[in-house]
Amino acid sequence: MEALVVCGDKSLGAGITIWDMEKGEQLLHIPTCASPPHGLILLGDHFIVASQVHKHGSFGGGAVFIWPLNKPQVPIRSYPIEAIVPLSCTKDAIYLAGGAPSGNVYVWEVTSGKMLRTWRGHQKSLNCLSFSSDDSLLISGSDDGEIRIWSMISLLDVADHDSMPSFFHSLLEHSASITGLLSTSGSSNSVLVSSSFDGTCKVWDMISGRLLGTQVFTQSITAITHDPGEQLLFSGSTDGRIFVNSLDIGLGDNSVISDNHLMVLSGHMEPITALSFSTSRLCLVSASEDCTVCLWNVKSWVVTRRFVHKKGQITNLVVIPRSLLLPVVEGHQRFNCQSRLSLLDKYPQPATTSQETITHLPTYCSLEDHLSKIGFRSTDVIKQQILELEQGRTPCALQMKVETSVENRLWATKMTKHITDMNKHLRSRLLDLIRCRLILSRKLEFFSSEKKKKAKINSSSSPSRE
Incomplete structure (x- = not known):
């Protein structure tokens, strides 16, 4: 079962x-949120992150809010x-990237906020950011x-931190603003799909940078x-309208295809602002400036459910598993990264020997490795690769070193936490022993005083008996 998360950018009061998606009922409303397009994402499996613009149409100031899905509280x-x-x-929720109207x-x-x-990055305003399928x-x-x-290896290189990457x-190839970026995970070519207000969708090979194909539309593409x-x-x-076409049309021959024979879905009255896909229901999810969200059956291509966002037009939508909204049972760890987050730094912090953090780099495949064909290699080449690996001069060696450091x-x-817990336990036992000794000493004092009283009474009553 899945849930649908939407927000707009017109008013902070609209919220999230x-x-x-199954019953159509509202599960949760998060107030005070107004995010521009591509400004709402799911971080890992437990946080919603949204960029905020203080005043619509003004980019002089803003904020980034982070909400835990399973525990309603004030955002970070x-x-x-x-x-x-x-x-x-990134998919492992380690890194968060943001783009500014200045082009920065x-x-x-994520966990440290560093x-x-x-x-x-650009001379003009950034509209879209996306990580490749392998991060x-x-x-x-x-x-x-x-x-x-x-x-990402170049961006996270500490030695090259102060220089321009x-x-x-x-x-x-696009002649107007970029409105969408998609990278595929199943293709060995590392394919990127981009859309633009120029009315085209283009398919690229990310490794070589070569244009593989272009789909031309009669309207500007918004999502x-x-x-x-x-x-x-x-x-x-x-x-x-929503156009449906095969992703591999013209792949590899740099062909240009028109939208004359494409399937068209018509269910909105205003421009499409966001698109997503539900894996459990196997349906397309679309949002529009007409303040509605439609669920499309992929077999019949009809609208099976329509949501009306009374708070205003929608700029972002995210489909999440409904289980993420359930509270975590005490003693059970549901997510694989730290649940505590820190405020995001305003400025990059200089790396020092004492405070330097070890950064986990994603798996990387160089251009030479990608383009090299499978075949026999000479003994000298193999020896050279072994030598480079031993000396740590390859991305693979760097990756292994980083992973080993992260594991350490x-x-x-873990050992620090274990020792801290043992220390707390020992202190608790020590306090218990001190408390028991105090109680025992008080009892001994009481018994001693009672014994003295009895002895005094006995001594005072002895002459009368005589």
């Missing part, structure tokens, strides 16, 4: 609304140095139609998504 409010519009996070990009470590990197690349799209691909690729099998691409337009840190943390 969460519906049961962070106030970056400038407003953050798009947000994205920010990367934070800002790991900030740099001028090794960060993709950014700007208002001028440019898409840039950044290597260089992008992996710059994709310049995109694909099904879990990554076979179908859904493209929402400014006139409220986790073991040290």
Whole structure:
């Protein structure tokens, strides 16, 4: 069973609304939230993160709010140095990325709140941010139609912290603002799908940066998504229609295809603002400026349920498992990362030897490794690779070192917690012993005083008997 999370950007009072997708009833309402497009995400399996713009249309200031789904409480409010519009996070919920109207990009470590990197990513405002399917690349799209691909290993390199990072690729085929970025996980080509107000969706090879195909529409495209099998691409337009086409059409031959023979879903009266997919119900979820959310059956392509957002138009939607809203039973650990979060830093903190944190890098595949064909290699090449691996000069060796350091840190943390618990237990036992001794000493004093009283009484009554 899944739940639907939606929010708008017009009024802070509209907040976030969460519906049961099966029954259609409202499950939860979180007040005070107004997020721009691509500004609401699910962090791991237990937090909702939303960027906030203080005044609609003004990007002079803003905030980032974080709510725990299973424990309603006041959100963690962070106030970056400038407003953050798009947000994205890695699948393991370790890193959070945000983009600003100035073109700056920010990367934070989630649990500590430490800002790991900030740099001028684009000349125009950032509209979209997305991590690749393996979290090794960060993709950014700007208002001028440019898409840039950044290597996470380069961004997290402590030695290169103060220099301006260089992008992996710059994709310049779009002529208008970027409205959506999707990376596929099942393809060996590391495919990226982008949409734009120029009325096109483009398919790219992220490793080589080559354009593989273009889908041309008669309307500007405002949102995109694909099904879990990554076979179908859904493209929402400014006139409220949703186009459905195969994701592999023209893949590899840089072909241009029109929308003359595409399947079209018509159920909204205003521009599409967000698209998502429900894996349990196997239905497409669409939101529009007409303040409605539609659930589309993938077999009949009809609307099976319609939600009306009375608080105003919708800019973001997220589909989550309904179980995430249930409180955690005491003594059971449901999520795999720390449940405590810190405020996000305003500025990057300088790394020092005593305070330097070990950063877990995602699995990385270099361009040479990706393009090399499977075959026999000479003994000299193999020896050279073994030597480089032993000397730690390859990404794989770096990854193994980082993972080992992370494991050692986790073991040290666990042992520290164990020793702290033992210390608390011993202190508790010591207090109990002191308390028992005090009680025993008081009893002995009482018995001693009583004995003296009896002895005194006996001594005073002896002459009368004589």
